[in-house]
Amino acid sequence: MPVHVLSEGTRPQVPGHLTRIPISVITTSTDVTDKIIKGKVVLKGPLVSLAADNFILKTVIQEEGSVLSISSQSLSINVILFGTLAKNFNHSVYQGNVVVASGFTVGKSPTVHKDNLHPCNLLLSEDGAHIYVLHQQHPDPRSPPASKKSSSLPPQVSNTAKAPKYTYVKLGNLKAGSVINVYGVVVFFKQPFKSRGTDFCSTLKIIDQSNQKIGCTIFCEKLEDHPKIFQIGDIVRMHRVKAQFFNKSIMLVNTFGFSVVTFDGVVGTAVEPRTSSRSFHFDQDDRQMVEELRTWAASQAVLPTVTATVPLSAVQPKLYFDLTCQLLAKAPIDTTCTLLRVWDGTRCPHTLLKVIVEPHITEGQASFSKERENLIANVLVYDNHVEVARQLKPGVFLRIYNLRAIPGSTKVPGLTSSQSEEIDHLAFHLHGGTSYGRGIRVLPDNSPDVQELKRVIEAFQENDEEEFPELNNSDLLEVWSTPPEYLDAEKVDCRTERSCGHDMQPVTLSEVKQSGPGRVHHVNVQLRAYEPCRFHEALKLYCSNCTSMQDVPDDELVASIFRDASKDSGPINVPPWALSGQIKLQRDSPDSSNQALTVHLLTQLMSEGKTKDVILLMDSTLEETCQLMASYQNIIPVRSSEGHLALLDLSAPFLFRDRKRYYGCKRCSKAVVRELSAEGVEVMDEKIVAEALGIQLLQFVLLVKLELQDATDTLDVWLWRHAELFFSVSAEDAAANQEAQNSIRQTMDSLCPPGGSMGQRPWLDLCLMAYQAEDDDGQTKTCYQVCHTTVIKPSST
């Protein structure tokens, strides 16, 4: 029987000549002779009958616990069982069982893009394949994860049973002289640079939950032994570092046996260790440590909330920034300067420095199409960076740190003025030295930033080859949604003003999408579309108590509530604090009856002569109530209910005041008609009336969904909490008067002119807040709101 159940008490039956290989390393070219894989059954599909006595069954097996591979996705693999093996597996194996499989073949998984599992699948047929079922409490029959001889395999992760348990000291508890292990979030770093001694030196500063910032200096002769830090916020784990005093504060240096592993610091991304160690320990505790530090860092305002990474499309003169790009070509200029020709698929709104070098000294493509040429930034790197640049191969993806955008003319060494333009351009310099982390780093192809960059670049290449020849200039602008090149930076029409005071560089929308919630971003974008188109749908009623939001009821609904309320009219016990009377309306139309309306006035207010301040109005229509607003400050519509005064259904306004209508929350109000005490009250306003009547006042709010766009992506964001600031109009005013409504309409038209192309739309400098919220299905997702931003009104209107 090809399915063996190794129950408790029986001796291990997995043949001893088989060696285990990690699931993650399997490829279609792996020699799987005499190999086994081990993992937990995380999914068991149904037994499917193909023909009489012929079956197929699909299961997913996941590598267990301590073993961690290059990519967490490739820890789980689809396993297809055939024939009686499938049938027996179905009978004997349950989800959660740990199984060992042998005698399999490896195929390409046709579902890799759908299920994101291992790119291969394992095929087990009756002839030769075996499944051994281990119960979880049962000892592993062949625990070594891999045999020693398989040295060609990627990094082996040590087995938890043998590995020492590492302990990590919090950065607030460092003792001088001790050699310890630490975790920390990177708040500053320099790429390794050549020291005057024998080693390269990395400088970094890290922080953890103890809120202690600690400087670290790492000396290693080999570059690959240095921390692989790509950006601030990355998380490092260092083993065997020594704490010592320097300048009266404690710092860390590496000691013998030092090792470092780096992780991306973005909440929600895969926890993938970056290391060149062939052997390193990593278990669930490490994963948890990384995730805790990520969440902690995301909640800390003291950490920089965004990276300094700026695409070429957002580069401004004089800016120091980090550029993620692809190297297309390079050329030595002189001994202290090298030219790097790079691009990131976005178009810089400024004219770029053109550097003409002779083709024979250029490494990589010497010339490009005119369209492509306009997207290429010429980066001049100096001094110590020349040596790093020398080793770069065209095609690699880079991040250049602390690159400087220099406006105006710049002399390029060895070139005459006819070779480089000297007016109105941006030049990019990577100055000598390592201040502010200045340097160059090659990014691995699998990094999220490179993946995103590739996507943008590929989109361009498709456009470049197929569509662009047919497009006219204005279409080009629309495709790229960048301002026309002939505009000066100063003249680029930015229609908003931020008041947030954050000191941050703008990021692209694709970067925003990659960051998790709990962050604030600055973006430069255009408005692609918005909802709702009809203004009154943007106006909502919000309860600050239960945080519910509802539409403002239309007049038809309100009028029907008034009509229904007056149907129940009957005799009423007037409360002792009120006086009843009748008022007559001035009616324009002769056909309507000149019926008098019953009102109740507050005795106390009447005694003070304030007869116009508050009335309780019985059995009126909506129209009549509105008419009386001209004569009375506060009108509370009431009805009779079993001989007592009662308020109308709370779908209707409970108060008409100062040309405005006020609503109460049905869920949170305990409405009852009581005496409204005016004692000590200067102005009887909606808050006082609501409180007296036991009503939870609903607040008028504006809610608009904006679809933003930049060269990298589109993003739906909400305009809500700061919508009034954005429009410079209060929602309450917008609910009451046409002027305020027109102002909002004009603002939206100016940002998104009806019928206008993207090229004509103004650019908006926005502050965005990313946060977590539940959608209608109870799923948590990241939402965005525009904050601290005001639209600048055109002065002509």
Added chain:
DNA sequence: GCTTAGGGTTCG
């Protein structure tokens, strides 16, 4: 053999 650097913009 057991240092090197010890963040805080070039000066083209």
